[in-house]
Amino acid sequence: MFTTIPGSDLPYHVKTSSKITVVGVGNVGMACAQTCVTEGLVDELALVDIQADKLRGEMLDLQHAAAFLPRVNIMADSDYAVSEGSDICIVTAGARQREGESRLSLLGRNLSLFKSIIPQLVRYSPDTILLIVSNPVDILTYLSWKISGFPPNRVIGTGTNLDSSRLRFLIADKFDVNAHNVHGYMVGEHGDSSVPLWSTLTIANMPVLSICDKDGVKYSRESLQELHKMVVGGAYEVIKLKGYTSWAIGYSTASLVKSLLRDQRRIHPVSVLAKGFYGIDKDVYLSLPSQLGRAGVLGVASVQMIEEERRKLHESSETIWDIQNQLQI
Numbered sequence: 053m054f055t056t057i058p059g060s061d062l063p064y065h066v067k068t069s070s071k072i073t074v075v076g077v078g079n080v081g082m083a084c085a086q087t088c089v090t091e092g093l094v095d096e097l098a099l100v101d102i103q104a105d106k107l108r109g110e111m112l113d114l115q116h117a118a119a120f121l122p123r124v125n126i127m128a129d130s131d132y133a134v135s136e137g138s139d140i141c142i143v144t145a146g147a148r149q150r151e152g153e154s155r156l157s158l159l160g161r162n163l164s165l166f167k168s169i170i171p172q173l174v175r176y177s178p179d180t181i182l183l184i185v186s187n188p189v190d191i192l193t194y195l196s197w198k199i200s201g202f203p204p205n206r207v208i209g210t211g212t213n214l215d216s217s218r219l220r221f222l223i224a225d226k227f228d229v230n231a232h233n234v235h236g237y238m239v240g241e242h243g244d245s246s247v248p249l250w251s252t253l254t255i256a257n258m259p260v261l262s263i264c265d266k267d268g269v270k271y272s273r274e275s276l277q278e279l280h281k282m283v284v285g286g287a288y289e290v291i292k293l294k295g296y297t298s299w300a301i302g303y304s305t306a307s308l309v310k311s312l313l314r315d316q317r318r319i320h321p322v323s324v325l326a327k328g329f330y331g332i333d334k335d336v337y338l339s340l341p342s343q344l345g346r347a348g349v350l351g352v353a354s355v356q357m358i359e360e361e362r363r364k365l366h367e368s369s370e371t372i373w374d375i376q377n378q379l380q381i
Contacts, residue, residue, distance in 0.1 A: 054351025060205035071096035073135035076145030077110045083302025092122035099128035132172035141173045146186035170199040184209045194337040205348040209323025211339030212238040214304040218283045237321040240368030247364040315346040336372045
């Protein structure tokens with residue numbers, strides 16, 4: 053049912069306490085940190101950022117809520133030594149796009165940033181799992197894998213985990229059901245070329261496409277494609293309205309941390325090394341339904357795809373591959 057990523061290593065000894073590090077205390081980083089603390093997922097939280105005043109302020113703000121939170125030791129420093137012994141290192145840091153700056157130029161600056169971040173995390177936590185949130189997440193996760201020298205099962209990107217949640221919300225809203233009863237994934241690039249797996253999307257075990265084909269159902273296959281556009285544009289809409297995204301990616305990241313630290317072996321569509329799966333023959337990271345546990349990615353699920361979905365997945369991998377080639381990474 054699941055296939056192990058070639059080059060994966062075995063889990064190391066499981067500790068009785070847990071520690072995570074969040075690199076970057078912007079809106080996304082603090083949403084990830086706050087959600088993990090609130091849900092009682094960690095015993096120790098380390099925050100790292102180059103902005104010393106903001107970093108200390110965010111640490112104090114969380115510490116002052118100690119009476120209302122599960123017990124957790126919160127620390128912060130611009131020195132990566134504070135991250136020592138982390139079970140998971142969450143990277144949310146990234147350069148902001150300048151006015152008129154091309155995507156490739158922005159990517160180049162983020163690549164330089166990651167070349168300074170990842171070696172420090174590896175130095176202080178050689179057994180950690182790297183969880184990359186910064187965008188473009190697929191390419192930066194690939195870069196993190198290359199820089200770290202880690203086995204691929206311990207370098208993961210948040211990928212389309214949030215995209216899939218947005219899709220499930222929209223489907224649930226359209227059909228007036230609970231999102232927990234909508235099951236399905238988006239795969240591929242976290243971006244415009246993402247692929248919704250309509251053929252296996254279900255509501256209470258009923259295929260959504262079959263529901264749409266029945267008389268009296270006003271949501272056609274064409275309207276489902278519109279939902280995909282809404283998913284892709286979801287982040288842009290939030291940014292336009294409030295200036296940034298934070299809470300949804302925070303909860304999405306916390307769900308991954310929970311599956312990893314607690315060895316839940318849940319299936320998440322996350323960015324993994326995709327070579328060798330679904331006919332992909334290039335070294336690219338993109339989202340595939342993957343089982344997560346204490347060792348990281350335990351395996352990639354063999355989900356049935358129709359020919360159109362498989363073709364779009366390959367197109368998505370080519371999109372990422374082309375960008376990697378332009379950046380010569």
